[in-house]
Amino acid sequence: MFNLAGRSALVTGAGQGVGAEIARCLAAQGAKVLVNDLYVDRADEVVASIREAGGTAAALIADISNLAVLTTELQRVEQALDCKVDILVNNAGIPAEGMTIEKFVDSDPKDWHRHIDVNGYGLLNATYAVLPAMAERGWGRIVTITSDGARVGDPGIAVYAAAKAMGPGFMRALSKEVGQVGVTCNCISLGSIRNPNHPVDEVRQANMNKRYALRRLGTPEDIAPAVLLLVSDEGSWITGQTIPVNGGYASS
Numbered sequence: 001m002f003n004l005a006g007r008s009a010l011v012t013g014a015g016q017g018v019g020a021e022i023a024r025c026l027a028a029q030g031a032k033v034l035v036n037d038l039y040v041d042r043a044d045e046v047v048a049s050i051r052e053a054g055g056t057a058a059a060l061i062a063d064i065s066n067l068a069v070l071t072t073e074l075q076r077v078e079q080a081l082d083c084k085v086d087i088l089v090n091n092a093g094i095p096a097e098g099m100t101i102e103k104f105v106d107s108d109p110k111d112w113h114r115h116i117d118v119n120g121y122g123l124l125n126a127t128y129a130v131l132p133a134m135a136e137r138g139w140g141r142i143v144t145i146t147s148d149g150a151r152v153g154d155p156g157i158a159v160y161a162a163a164k165a166m167g168p169g170f171m172r173a174l175s176k177e178v179g180q181v182g183v184t185c186n187c188i189s190l191g192s193i194r195n196p197n198h199p200v201d202e203v204r205q206a207n208m209n210k211r212y213a214l215r216r217l218g219t220p221e222d223i224a225p226a227v228l229l230l231v232s233d234e235g236s237w238i239t240g241q242t243i244p245v246n247g248g249y250a251s252s
């Protein structure tokens, strides 16, 4: 089960954190993986770890908010790996922890763009770049990582929440367009993930843990298997859904 041999996956923002673990997990199941990130050193490190484990991967350095650059680099890396992407994981995003927790009325409109550009346009661009080949092949999987901060509605992160809320609406609508050509589209909605790149102080961490049924935040390893299910043949009857993977943060 969950064999991805013969498949090729583009994981955006895969240079660290959740995306890096998803990339490693899909590669371990046999997919060729295109490891996208803004930063060469991050992507190269993930590619090296996949190759060391016996998998196949290449870095795809591009800002996903730039469709022209993304398309050119995608074609170049697909040629290098002799593949066409048939699995897309829209993971890249600017996490809420990266922005100051603040009331929307106090936010600076100049700060809105980067959230909409990456979490919004990045999602549209990456999907636009790979969808025609999926439709032509008659098989494709698109998984978009969204946030329980948007799904549930947490205070202080309204702009981030607005940008992350694009994923579920886009996946739901797109699933109805492309189901007939064998492409599924889903979201996974994450609770807070422990991320050494975005450290949280111990008091805040303890308070956050209390809001989870399982009394802990998630890890990238908690997320990757859920993505694997959705992108596998075994997940072929799941489409148009937003599936929370959140340690019981919110259960409705």
Ligand SMILES: NC(=O)c1ccc[n+]([C@@H]2O[C@H](COP(=O)([O-])OP(=O)(O)OC[C@H]3O[C@@H](n4cnc5c(N)ncnc54)[C@H](O)[C@@H]3O)[C@@H](O)[C@H]2O)c1
Residues within 6 Å of the ligand: 012, 013, 014, 015, 016, 017, 018, 019, 036, 037, 038, 039, 042, 062, 063, 064, 065, 090, 091, 092, 093, 094, 095, 096, 118, 122, 145, 146, 147, 148, 149, 164, 190, 191, 192, 193, 194, 195, 197
């Ligand atoms: N960490 C959490 O608690 C949490 C919670 C809910 C949802 N999420 C979502 O999960 C996803 C991954 O989160 P994470 O914590 O692993 O993030 P992270 O910040 O650790 O890693 C994100 C990666 O994306 C890359 N990236 C950023 N902008 C990019 C762009 N324009 N083009 C290409 N690459 C770009 C970064 O360089 C970075 O390597 C994000 O979409 C985030 O919104 C995270």
